[in-house]
Amino acid sequence: MGVIAREIEQAGVATTSISLVREHTEQVKPPRALFVPFPFGYPLGAPEDPDLQLCVIRAALALLERPGGPVLEDFPEDPFAAQDVNLPQASDVAASSRKDDVAFEVTSLRAHYEQWVDGHGGRTTVGLTGVHERKFRGLVRFLEAFARGEEDADMPERPREMSIPQFARYACDDLRAFYFEARLHQKPGADFQDMNRWFWGQTAAGNLLRSVRDRMKATDDPALAGLAFGIAR
Amino acid sequence: MPRLDRLSELQCNRLITHNVLVYDDAPWVWPAKPVASMRLALVTTAGVHLRGDTPFKGGEQTYRAIPSNAPAKDILLSHSSIGFDRSGVIRDLNLVLPLDRLREMAERGEIGGLGPNHYSFMGAQTKYDRLMDETGPEVGRRLKAEGVDAVLLTGA
Numbered sequence: 449m450g451v452i453a454r455e456i457e458q459a460g461v462a463t464t465s466i467s468l469v470r471e472h473t474e475q476v477k478p479p480r481a482l483f484v485p486f487p488f489g490y491p492l493g494a495p496e497d498p499d500l501q502l503c504v505i506r507a508a509l510a511l512l513e514r515p516g517g518p519v520l521e522d523f524p525e526d527p528f529a530a531q532d533v534n535l536p537q538a539s540d541v542a543a544s545s546r547k548d549d550v551a552f553e554v555t556s557l558r559a560h561y562e563q564w565v566d567g568h569g570g571r572t573t574v575g576l577t578g579v580h581e582r583k584f585r586g587l588v589r590f591l592e593a594f595a596r597g598e599e600d601a602d603m604p605e606r607p608r609e610m611s612i613p614q615f616a617r618y619a620c621d622d623l624r625a626f627y628f629e630a631r632l633h634q635k636p637g638a639d640f641q642d643m644n645r646w647f648w649g650q651t652a653a654g655n656l657l658r659s660v661r662d663r664m665k666a667t668d669d670p671a672l673a674g675l676a677f678g679i680a681r
Numbered sequence: 682m683p684r685l686d687r688l689s690e691l692q693c694n695r696l697i698t699h700n701v702l703v704y705d706d707a708p709w710v711w712p713a714k715p716v717a718s719m720r721l722a723l724v725t726t727a728g729v730h731l732r733g734d735t736p737f738k739g740g741e742q743t744y745r746a747i748p749s750n751a752p753a754k755d756i757l758l759s760h761s762s763i764g765f766d767r768s769g770v771i772r773d774l775n776l777v778l779p780l781d782r783l784r785e786m787a788e789r790g791e792i793g794g795l796g797p798n799h800y801s802f803m804g805a806q807t808k809y810d811r812l813m814d815e816t817g818p819e820v821g822r823r824l825k826a827e828g829v830d831a832v833l834l835t836g837a
Contacts, residue, residue: 449726449804449834449835449836450702451702451806451809451812451813451817452724452726452802452812452817452820452834453724453832453834454704454707454708454817455812455813455817455818455820455821456724456817456820456821456824456832456834457707457708457709457710457821458708458818458821459818459820459821459822459824459825460710460821460825461710461821461824461825461829461830461831461832462710462711462712462830462831462832463710463724463831463832463833463834464831464832464833464834465833465834465835465836466833466834466835466836467836468836468837469696470684471685471696471697472696472699472701475701475702475703475704476701476702476703476704477704477705477706477707478707478834479707479708479709479710485684487765487766488764488765488766488837489765489766489767489769489770489776489777489837490765490766490769490776491727491776491777491835491836491837492775492776492777492779492782492835493776494769494776495769495770495772495773495775495776496772496773498775498781498782498785501775501776501779501782502782502785502786505779505782505783505786505833506791508833509716509721509792509831509833510716512712512716512719512831513712513715513716516709517707517709518706518707533687533688534687534688534689534692535764535765535766537763568754569752569753569754570754571752571753571754571774572754573757573758573767573770573771575732575757576736576757576759614738617761618736618759621759624767625767625771628767628768628771629771632768632771632772638768640766640768640769643766643768644766644768674739674740674761675739675761677763678739678761678762678763679763680763681763
């Protein structure tokens with residue numbers, strides 16, 4: 449991000465950045481940066497907390513009125529001071545021993561997913577593959593076939609220029625987004641520790657993503673290993 | 682991120698060994714007006730883009746434009762890293778792309794207004810050649826041409 453800020457400033461537009469990694473910002477030196485001590489994925493502080501978000505924005509914009517730089521300042525508040533800020537990954541959580549069918553699980557979560565979307569003005573973060581959520585049983589069957597190493601595992605929605613493994617990664621992202629949105633409706637008070645522990649520890653989909661990762665890692669192709677790292681670790 | 686001493690050893694090591702460029706000073710533009718008169722735009726490395734745009738691949742050094750009036754329901758996230766929690770952005774896009782907050786600030790006169798577009802890149806980069814030679818300067822030129830006075834950058 450610091451590199452991009454420098455290029456934009458070089459083009460003649462003033463920049464101010466919200467930094468999540470102080471140690472990196474100290475080295476790259478974007479012109480103006482506000483360090484925030486929030487978890488990754490939370491640069492503005494907290495979801496559905498407009499007051500905190502506004503505070504962060506105002507503090508970052510205030511740096512535009514400094515006489516010289518580079519400027520790196522610390523945001524004074526830390527609402528996460530008492531929380532574990534490490535994100536639970538697949539390897540941190542014991543896998544579910546349930547042998548549930550993922551397609552069945554998808555069907556059982558659908559009503560929650562639909563109510564989440566209805567409650568958020570139609571907004572959903574599902575959509576990278578273009579496969580409609582009504583067809584997610586098919587998406588699951590594709591991922592299961594891919595994980596088994598079946599050569600003809602594919603979906604008609606895949607753009608011709610996109611590789612099958614790349615499409616599988618987006619399918620994993622879509623499936624996880626569907627589960628997260630359903631879960632947020634099912635358990636509105638869940639924090640990010642709960643959400644990620646639930647997904648990796650209590651769902652059959654978490655295990656399916658692990659097996660997709662394992663299939664990609666089993667090849668010698670470094671590009672697939674990179675994709676696998678973005679699915680489960 | 683959280684301060685390094687609050688992270689697991691694995692994640693801490695990943696961060697301190699990340700390929701980061703080192704500079705001694707920074708380019709500097711003197712803003713010619715107060716924030717209340719500035720036209721602002723957002724640039725993010727959170728890997729967000731319009732629904733229907735080609736999703737980001739890991740390490741991709743290109744960008745996507747997001748029109749200023751795009752509703753949150755038209756915006757997806759295809760960041761390749763699972764190093765950050767997705768549930769925050771699922772709850773509220775403003776967490777990485779605070780379009781609602783900036784629109785409110787413009788209505789109250791706290792900022793002068795918004796540019797016609799915002800720009801999004803992929804984060805967690807380990808190579809910077811195209812960002813520095815091509816796509817970074819290109820976004821800078823576009824913002825300049827769109828009359829943007831200042832940019833707020835966010836990562837994920």
